[in-house]
Amino acid sequence: MKPAPFAYIAAGTADEAVAALAAAGDDAVVLAGGQSLVPLLNLRLARPSLVVDIGRIAGLGEIHANGVLTLGALTRQAQALRSPEVAQRAPLLAEALRHMGHAATRARGTVGGSVAHADPAGELPAVLLALDGDVVLRGPGGAERVLPAADFFQGPFQTARRQDELLVGLRLPAAPSGLRWGFHEIARRQGDFAIAGAAVTVAPGGHARIALFGVAPAAFRATEAEAALAAGAPPAEVAALAAAASSPQDDIHATAAYRRTAVAVAVERALAQAGADHR
Amino acid sequence: MSGQRLVSVTVNGEPRSALAEPRTLLVDFIRHGLGLTGTHVGCEQGGCGACTVLLDGELALACCTLAVQADGATLQTVEGLAPAPDRLHPLQRAFQAEHGLQCGYCTPGMLIAADDLLRRTPDPTEAEIRSHLSGNVCRCTGYTGIVAAVQTAARNLRVQAAETGGVAAS
Numbered sequence: 201m202k203p204a205p206f207a208y209i210a211a212g213t214a215d216e217a218v219a220a221l222a223a224a225g226d227d228a229v230v231l232a233g234g235q236s237l238v239p240l241l242n243l244r245l246a247r248p249s250l251v252v253d254i255g256r257i258a259g260l261g262e263i264h265a266n267g268v269l270t271l272g273a274l275t276r277q278a279q280a281l282r283s284p285e286v287a288q289r290a291p292l293l294a295e296a297l298r299h300m301g302h303a304a305t306r307a308r309g310t311v312g313g314s315v316a317h318a319d320p321a322g323e324l325p326a327v328l329l330a331l332d333g334d335v336v337l338r339g340p341g342g343a344e345r346v347l348p349a350a351d352f353f354q355g356p357f358q359t360a361r362r363q364d365e366l367l368v369g370l371r372l373p374a375a376p377s378g379l380r381w382g383f384h385e386i387a388r389r390q391g392d393f394a395i396a397g398a399a400v401t402v403a404p405g406g407h408a409r410i411a412l413f414g415v416a417p418a419a420f421r422a423t424e425a426e427a428a429l430a431a432g433a434p435p436a437e438v439a440a441l442a443a444a445a446s447s448p449q450d451d452i453h454a455t456a457a458y459r460r461t462a463v464a465v466a467v468e469r470a471l472a473q474a475g476a477d478h479r
Numbered sequence: 480m481s482g483q484r485l486v487s488v489t490v491n492g493e494p495r496s497a498l499a500e501p502r503t504l505l506v507d508f509i510r511h512g513l514g515l516t517g518t519h520v521g522c523e524q525g526g527c528g529a530c531t532v533l534l535d536g537e538l539a540l541a542c543c544t545l546a547v548q549a550d551g552a553t554l555q556t557v558e559g560l561a562p563a564p565d566r567l568h569p570l571q572r573a574f575q576a577e578h579g580l581q582c583g584y585c586t587p588g589m590l591i592a593a594d595d596l597l598r599r600t601p602d603p604t605e606a607e608i609r610s611h612l613s614g615n616v617c618r619c620t621g622y623t624g625i626v627a628a629v630q631t632a633a634r635n636l637r638v639q640a641a642e643t644g645g646v647a648a649s
Contacts, residue, residue, distance in 0.1 A: 201523065208501030208547060231545070238543040239524040241502070251501065255548055278537070302614025303592065304531050304538035390613045 203241035210253045214338050214368055217254050222340050222364035224250045230366060231255065232274055235301065235309035236317045260368060261310070265289055269372040273312025277301070280311055290372050292331060292381040292399060296323040299383075302391045316367045318418065320356045321393035323385065325349065325419035328370065329411035330381070330399040336369040337361055346371070353418040376403040382473030384466040385414075388453065395454045396462035398442070398470040406430040408476075410438070415446035415463045422446070425467070429476065439467040486550045490515065491559030499546040506530040506541035508549075509556060517557040517587050521616075528615030531588035532556050538595050540614075557587035560594060569639065570594055570632040579628030581619035588615050593629045601637055603629070 211217035221228055228250040231237055240246035254260065254274065261274035265285040280286050281297040300306060300314070300323050314324045315335060328335070328349035335352045337345045339362065352360050361367055385397035394414035401409045408429040413419040425441035433441075448459035483498040490513060497512030509518050509532070521529030523542045530541040533555040560568040570590050573579065580586045589612065596603055596611040603611070608629045609622070617625060 202504065202507070203502040205500065205502055208545075210547070231548075234545065234548065235525060235540075235543055238504070238545065242504070242523045242542065251545075253545075253548065276537075301525075302528070303595070303611050304528060304540050304614050305525060305543070307537040308534075308539050308544065390610065 201242055201244055203238075204244055204247045206241075206248050207250045208253065209250065210256055212256065214254070214257055214260065214366055215342060217252050217257065217366050218338055218340055218364060220250070220252045221366065224252075226363055228252060228363070230313075230316065232313035232316075233276065233308040233310040234313075235305045236313060236319070254366065260312075267374055269374075271311050271370045271372075273310060273316075273366075273368050273370070275311045277306040277309045277311060277314070278303070281306065289375070290331060292383055292401065293324075293327050293372070295381075295383045296327045296399065299323055299385045299387075299394075299397075300391075305391075311370060312367050315352075315370060316359065316361060318353055318355075318357050318359045319393060320416065320418050321395075321397075321414040322419070323394070323397065323399075323413060325353050326397065326399040326411035326413040327383075328372075329353075329419055329421050330401050330409045331372050331375070332409070333373070334371040335359075335367060336371060337365040338368045339365045344368070350421065353420075355417045358418070375401075376405070376407050379403040379407070380474045380476065382470030382476070384469040384473065386462045386466055393453075396446075396448070396459050396466050398463065398466040400467070400470045400474050400476070402429065402474050402476045410442055410467060410470075412442060412446055412463055412467070415448040415459050417447070420445075422467075429471070435468050435471045435476070438471065439464040442467045484547065486512070486546050488513075488549055488552055488554050490554040491556060501545060501547050503546045504542050505532070505534075505539070505544040505546045505549050508546035509541060509554070512546070515556050515558050519584055519587055521584070521588075525614075526616070527585070528588040528592065528612075529585050531591045531615065533591060533595065538592060555591070557590055560590055568594075569635045570597070570628070573628040573632035573635065574625070577628035577631055578624040579620065580617075580624075585615060585617045585619075589617065589625060593625075593632070596629070597633055597636060601640070602633060605630070 229248040231253045264270045269289045385394045396414045408426040422442040422445040443464040448456040487496040519529040521527035525543045
């Protein structure tokens with residue numbers, strides 16, 4: 201199918217985009233790379249009255265590495281994957297990006313769009329959670345809100361972004377010293393959304409993050425499993441706690457029971473990659 | 480705001496303009512607005528890769544891109560691959576020689592994605608070829624012929640580059 205008609209604004213600045221969103225009805229949508237939105241428009245699962253295109257806003261697609269690693273919302277997934285700063289500062293993010301879609305979708309798809317879309321089986325929300333990342337939102341009058349990832353993701357395709365706000369960037373704090381990471385995703389084919397996946401980070405001093413995706417209404421941290429991991433529990437026990445904390449549903453890709461089993465496997469493999477499987 | 484507007488692109492080296500509604504997909508703009516029907520419409524949801532083109536030098540699914548997003552951009556479609564009307568690109572010759580196609584519906588997207596790979600990675604491994612083409616679905620060949628074609632083309636392009644002592648012609 202083809203998209204239903206909509207009004208279209210190509211915003212020149214973030215504030216222009218915010219003003220357009222604020223003036224529009226609740227069904228206005230933001231277009232960045234379009235790799236989630238345009239298929240939804242084609243299928244007419246989305247029928248917005250207004251599309252606000254932020255793709256031409258200068259400076260919104262830049263990566264800055266100071267104390268904090270900042271990725272502008274328009275940073276293409278392929279651009280982040282090629283970035284030396286990302287490879288050095290956030291190798292977990294780079295690994296997750298390799299699992300996202302295909303070469304053509306990564307070339308157009310943006311990191312901000314993927315986070316704002318908040319697919320429960322998407323990789324980036326879990327990565328943000330595992331790296332203690334923040335989401336930067338810009339609202340009317342240029343006011344910015346910085347939300348921890350845990351407060352941003354609220355449900356399937358639901359986030360804390362207000363209708364008159366634009367997601368302008370992602371922030372990843374400097375990693376604790378000695379941070380190790382693991383990432384494992386179970387999917388039918390390369391590039392598919394995950395049936396189940398896990399992103400973990402561990403560091404000396406009791407730092408343990410276990411973020412799961414594909415097995416709940418939104419990506420989330422399995423905090424009981426994290427506490428067990430920090431306390432030195434064996435990986436199988438940590439994985440079982442993580443699986444117990446998930447709330448998967450049956451769909452055409454997998455049953456809930458299969459997803460629960462798969463997420464435990466993903467956690468164990470991610471822990472092994474992080475070197476957190478033998479203590 | 481939802482009426483037609485002029486969209487201007489440089490496609491295969493030639494400046495072109497045509498009218499498009501905001502909702503017009505780039506693939507329909509290329510086929511109907513510009514009359515270049517080599518780019519195919521497949522699934523219209525980003526799952527098959529038949530509509531793959533280069534947009535400002537990067538891969539893009541023309542069914543998941545609005546024409547207005549490409550205003551001012553440089554496009555390359557499958558029509559821009561062959562160096563002359565009577566001379567095929569090494570990738571096209573290899574697809575022919577290695578039986579890299581049967582019905583041909585996926586071929587334009589396969590060729591653009593493979594060309595993108597070989598310009599970045601002149602000597603790819605089989606795994607790299609399969610990974611780079613993972614978004615391009617073929618229901619005829621089982622992919623074996625396609626992978627062989629990309630390997631053959633890569634070899635021929637490297638030989639060609641060595642002979643001319645420069646960058647591989649594309």
